[in-house]
Amino acid sequence: MRTERASRWFVATSALFFVGFHAAMAVAAPRRVVVTLGLYGFVLHVLFGKAYALVPPYFERDLAWELGPAVQFPLSVLGTTGLALAPLGPSWLRPVGTLLWVGGVGVFLGTLGWTIAGNVTGTATGTGGANAHREPVDRTANVAVPIALGYLALAAGSALATTAGFGSVHPQQLSHLLAAGTAALFVFGVGFRLFPRFLVAAVPRPVVAVVVxxxxxxxxxxxxxxxxxxxxxxxxxxxxxxxxxxxxxxxALFLRSERRRVGFYAVLLAVVAGVVGIGLGLTVAVTGRSPALVTAHYRAMLAGFLGLTVVGAAFQFYPPAVGVWPCADDRTALLSIALLGSGLGIQLLGLVGRIGWMRPVGTAAGGLGALLYTYLLVAAFARRWQ
Known part of the structure; x- marks a missing residue:
């Protein structure tokens, strides 16, 4: 399986997990099921797939082991599925799911670690030509990648140790290490390389340094x-x-740019959701763990900041208009983004305001948006499969 094809398999599978994530919220599944489908299933599978494609050129390297993505793929998919079903199934699902997932992470870390060996901090950026002026920012952004990999290794090791009985790390702690430590850092590091190029604008290096x-x-x-x-x-x-x-x-990039591609609007909603999410998180830290606020916080960060960033980047990498199926176009993509964003907003209002009817309406809208996103993504991939 070539790296590009493997990347598409990870992204396509992540979209199915995205639908499952929204379905789990709609039926009020246990929080651990929802978080596993959203974080381990949706966000991390996209991260795995795109990291194999983006990290080597960003570090001026070739992927060290071409078979790495193909070996990891079944381990990650089966492991995540087992972990998601563990709260609902037999007791053996959690340890088996953990072992499979950790095995997949080991392949990922080994492959990328071997790839960037000798340039761990990303001093060599592969930046040149018309983008040569971006090299200082790219070098700073690259620093986020090995740190994100370190958090992933820490989370995987902690999960394995807990399963083996050598320690006790709570699932909520693992979620924060993975969501904030791995996924968000990848968003920062890769985002500061991608989005200025997509929007044909620049970000000051000191800002990048502070964020990283x-x-x-x-x-x-x-x-x-x-x-x-x-x-x-x-x-x-x-x-x-x-x-x-x-x-x-x-x-600032969005406002300075004259480009208005459909994926950019999803990322715009994502960063707004991120600010809302950190506000909710700080409120939880100050006032205590209200279940409604905790749920609102993780949904804003997972479905909003991380989720909509993934959707926006995916629409940029795989433009909806290249899809070969009916209604595969930017208008459908905008509709999916609107449903995902408005659905999340309605959910948050329902949770914070304790308005019961708003939560199912919001989850239904989000679920429809996830289905449309998946349809557009698979329609784009179908052109390559013809």
């Missing part, structure tokens, strides 16, 4: 200080600086 630095420290404070209100608040403030800095950077 705070984005590197915040997840550790959140993960290990989750049950210590002081550390949780400090970690929340540090992470808020990172998310807000990235949000303001993207907003």
């Amino acid at each position: 630095a705070t984005g590197a420290v915040g997840p550790a404070l959140l993960g290990f200080g989750l049950f210590d209100r002081t550390l949780l608040l400090i970690g929340g403030v540090v992470e808020a600086v990172a998310v807000a800095g990235f949000a303001l950077s993207y907003l």
Whole structure:
């Protein structure tokens, strides 16, 4: 399986997990099921697939092991499925799912680690030609990648140790290490390389440095200080600086750019959701763990900040208009983005305002948006399969 094809398989599978994520929210499945489908299934599968394609050229390297993606793919899919079903199924599902998932992560880390060996900090960026002026920002952004891989290794090791009985790391701690430490850092690092090019604009290097630095420290404070209100608040403030800095950077890029491609609107909604999400998180840290606020926080960050960023980037990499199926176009893509964004907003209002009827309406809208996104993605891939 070539790297490009493997990347598409990861992305296509992630879209199916995205639908499952919204379906789980709609039927009020246990939180662990919802988070696993959304984070491990949707977000991380996209990250795995695109990292194989983007990290080697960003570090001026070739992928060290071409078979790595093909070996990891079944391990990650089966492991994630097992972990998602574990709260609903027999007791053996969790350890088996953990072993498979950790095995897939091991392949991923080994392949990318071997690939960037000798250029771990990303000093060599592969930047040149018309983009030569972007090299200082690219070099700073690259630093986020090995740190994100480190958080992934830490989360995988902690999950394995807990399963083996050598420690006890709570699922919420793992979620913060993976969501803030791995996924968000990848968004920052890769985003500061992609979005300025997509929008034909520039971001000041000091801003990138602040976002990467705070984005590197915040997840550790959140993960290990989750049950210590002081550390949780400090970690929340540090992470808020990172998310807000990235949000303001993207907003400035968007406003300065004359380009208005469909995926850019999804990322615009994503950064707004990110700011809302960190606000909710800080509220939880200050006032205590209200179940409604906790749910609103993780949905804003997972379905909003990370989820809509993925949707926007996917529409840029795989333009809807290239799809070979009916209604595969930018208008359908805009409809899917509108449904995902409005659905999330309605859910958050329902949770924070304790308005019961709004939550099912919001989850239904989000689910329809996820189905349209998946349809457009598969329609784009179908052209390559012809």
